[in-house]
Amino acid sequence: MSNKILVFLEQRNGQIKKSSFETAKTASDIARHLNYEIEAISVGAVIENVAETGRYGVNKVTVFSNSTLANYSTSAYSELVAEYAKETDADIVFFSNTSMGKDIAPKVSIKLNAGTLMDCVSLDISSGEIIATRPVYAGRALIEAKITSAKKVFTLRPNVFNIGQTGDTQAEVVIKEVAVPNLSNKVIEIKKSEEKLDVAEADIIVAGGRGLKGAENFHLVEELADVLGAAVGTSRATVDAGWRPHSEQIGQTGKTVSPNLYIAVGISGAIQHIAGMSSSKCIVAINKDKDAPIFSIADYGIAGDVFEVLPALIEEIKRAKS
Amino acid sequence: MKIAVCVSHAPDTATKIIIGPDNKMIDPNGVTYAINPFDEYAIEEALRAKEKLGCETIAISTGRTANKESLRKALAMGIDNAVLLRDDAERDTLSTAKALAEEIKTQSAELVFFGKQSVDYDNSITGQLTAELLGYNCVSVVVDFKLDGNKIIAEREIEGGREVVETTLPAVITAQKGLNEPRYASLKGIMAAKKKVIEEKPALESENAVEILKMKKPPMKHAGRILGTDKSSVGELVRLLKEEAKVI
Numbered sequence: 001m002s003n004k005i006l007v008f009l010e011q012r013n014g015q016i017k018k019s020s021f022e023t024a025k026t027a028s029d030i031a032r033h034l035n036y037e038i039e040a041i042s043v044g045a046v047i048e049n050v051a052e053t054g055r056y057g058v059n060k061v062t063v064f065s066n067s068t069l070a071n072y073s074t075s076a077y078s079e080l081v082a083e084y085a086k087e088t089d090a091d092i093v094f095f096s097n098t099s100m101g102k103d104i105a106p107k108v109s110i111k112l113n114a115g116t117l118m119d120c121v122s123l124d125i126s127s128g129e130i131i132a133t134r135p136v137y138a139g140r141a142l143i144e145a146k147i148t149s150a151k152k153v154f155t156l157r158p159n160v161f162n163i164g165q166t167g168d169t170q171a172e173v174v175i176k177e178v179a180v181p182n183l184s185n186k187v188i189e190i191k192k193s194e195e196k197l198d199v200a201e202a203d204i205i206v207a208g209g210r211g212l213k214g215a216e217n218f219h220l221v222e223e224l225a226d227v228l229g230a231a232v233g234t235s236r237a238t239v240d241a242g243w244r245p246h247s248e249q250i251g252q253t254g255k256t257v258s259p260n261l262y263i264a265v266g267i268s269g270a271i272q273h274i275a276g277m278s279s280s281k282c283i284v285a286i287n288k289d290k291d292a293p294i295f296s297i298a299d300y301g302i303a304g305d306v307f308e309v310l311p312a313l314i315e316e317i318k319r320a321k322s
Numbered sequence: 323m324k325i326a327v328c329v330s331h332a333p334d335t336a337t338k339i340i341i342g343p344d345n346k347m348i349d350p351n352g353v354t355y356a357i358n359p360f361d362e363y364a365i366e367e368a369l370r371a372k373e374k375l376g377c378e379t380i381a382i383s384t385g386r387t388a389n390k391e392s393l394r395k396a397l398a399m400g401i402d403n404a405v406l407l408r409d410d411a412e413r414d415t416l417s418t419a420k421a422l423a424e425e426i427k428t429q430s431a432e433l434v435f436f437g438k439q440s441v442d443y444d445n446s447i448t449g450q451l452t453a454e455l456l457g458y459n460c461v462s463v464v465v466d467f468k469l470d471g472n473k474i475i476a477e478r479e480i481e482g483g484r485e486v487v488e489t490t491l492p493a494v495i496t497a498q499k500g501l502n503e504p505r506y507a508s509l510k511g512i513m514a515a516k517k518k519v520i521e522e523k524p525a526l527e528s529e530n531a532v533e534i535l536k537m538k539k540p541p542m543k544h545a546g547r548i549l550g551t552d553k554s555s556v557g558e559l560v561r562l563l564k565e566e567a568k569v570i
Contacts, residue, residue, distance in 0.1 A: 072485060074460060099480040103462045106450035115416060115531025118445045131535065136443050140339040141348065142538050149531040185459050189486040191477070198482040204569070228570065246465075246500040247479060252335045252441060253359055253499055261569040272335050278543060282567040284559065290548065299546035300562055302555050312553035316560045317570070 005031045006090035007058060008081055008108075009042040009050065010100050014070070016042065016049050019096040019158035019201075021056050026123065026161040027094045028057025033125055036092070040171070041084050043077045045070035054171035056163065061171045066178040071190065072100055076181035078107035085112055090151075092130070097155040098200075105155050114151035121160050121279075130154070138252040138275035158201070159258050160279075193247055202231035204261045207250055207277070209235040211266020211287060211306050215243035220310045221265055227317050233257070235273050251276035266306045269294030286310070323377045323491075326431035327368040328422050328448070329396055330358040330440035331389040346534050347412065357392035360437025362399075362504040363497035367467055368435045369400045370502065374469075378402050380429055384409055384421045384525045397515035398507035404518070405429075407525035414532040415443070419451035421525040426456060432492040438463045439496075446496075453494035461487045462496040 007027045009020040031038035039060040064080045095101035097119045109116040120132040208221035225232045234244040252272040262280035285298035295301045334354040342349040372379045381396035383389040384407040393404040407421050436449035453460035466477035472491050477484045549555040563570045
């Protein structure tokens with residue numbers, strides 16, 4: 001046991017993501033309480049805001065750098081992280097449960113012979129070891145679990161762990177040039193989707209369902225999302241009907257989200273949909289059917305016609321914002 | 323070349339989840355189990371590769387005898403053979419991956435498909451763990467897959483778009499919804515699947531690295547207020563979002 005924690009910081013376009021700072025802050029709080037040392041690692045080409053990690057309690061970051069590593073490579077990234085974890089004898093490695101985190105964490109865990117707990121939503125260290133809580137069955141149940149192997153890998157769900165108070169310390173950044181990265185698996189292109197904002201990363205989501213009656217009426221949902229700076233989400237029914245892309249689907253066979261505000265428009269609230277969004281902090285439901293299950297988990301509801309309520313709501317929010 | 327597809331037998335997504343008496347797992351009584359929905363995309367993609375390359379396909383599952391139902395579904399859709407790695411114990415993802423990797427090695431399958439996650443424990447890593455144990459390349463959460471000789475071009479879903487990944491065989495691909503439209507099993511396929519013998523052998527035993535201490539229901543969200551039945555409530559709603567919930 002070396003009592004060391006390593007945090008992986010995910011960069012996209014040369015910027016460390018907010019979810020990585022959440023993970024860094026959570027891991028540094030744990031390190032302080034359990035008396036562990038902590039440092040961070042990132043992989044990329046040029047990373048601009050990496051020193052900011054110091055504000056979240058992690059004072060040293062090692063960046064493995066090569067111009068070919070600007071985009072993600074499963075093979076190169078996982079090798080570099082695992083090798084550094086071995087070199088520093090880290091016992092615990094933290095990742096964010098993002099699309100990159102979910103891909104790299106299991107690779108690193110095998111290389112380290114570590115057990116893995118994915119998508120943790122809270123970590124309890126009162127017993128001196130880490131007991132993680134994570135959703136199972138798409139959030140219809142939670143488990144409390146611990147890793148019994150000596151080396152441990154955790155991924156933390158984005159947008160759940162509070163960043164809280166931050167300092168203004170800048171982290172010491174050590175840049176290590178990678179001579180020949182293993183690019184047996186590499187990203188050759190990134191195709192940006194047409195949606196401006198992804199539901200997995202949005203603070204506010206406006207989700208439209210079958211109650212919109214057709215793809216042609218989704219402009220109402222998009223307009224409301226626009227005035228709120230929100231992402232557009234949807235239910236499985238509209239994806240299966242071909243009205244909306246699967247990347248917007250929220251629920252058991254779509255994405256699980258926990259934004260600050262979730263506005264469900266014309267969504268009845270099937271159990272599979274609720275599983276994907278019930279951990280949202282504030283839920284608003286607009287649906288004609290006052291008995292729709294969505295109202296049983298909504299903080300505020302309007303049991304009215306979406307075609308009447310939505311335009312009025314868009315105007316009211318515009319007024320409130322101006 | 324042989325293609326394998328790994329199949330999980332999971333509670334139907336519409337099933338009500340009740341915590342079992344030991345407070346560590348669900349009560350299986352009254353739960354309908356079915357093939358993990360993401361595995362159907364994996365099977366479909368395996369079948370498309372088979373049709374293109376004319377090679378053999380095998381479905382593999384690890385767990386209890388009941389898993390044969392999902393293996394039979396794979397056979398009915400058109401997979402050639404199936405094997406159940408019998409294991410009655412509760413296994414974590416690492417232990418499951420070790421058993422699957424061992425069988426994939428035995429079968430010398432060079433292209434392996436998984437669903438991107440199983441809708442029970444939602445870990446979404448069994449495919450990646452298995453790939454790493456085998457030393458195979460891996461692309462997870464795939465929505466587009468092309469194989470040209472030894473070369474793979476696959477698109478994986480990420481936040482706000484897709485990554486186009488280039489890699490080579492041998493490889494593990496985990497399938498996301500949208501990758502394809504899974505076929506329905508034909509009556510002929512269902513009849514033929516009934517007659518097929520599913521090979522059964524003990525799963526490789528290995529220790530779990532994760533211990534579940536407790537399973538519980540998530541805190542219930544209380545039903546809130548219905549503010550009204552028409553647009554006259556919109557002003558009140560915006561006020562509450564601003565002043566009470568403080569979210570806009």
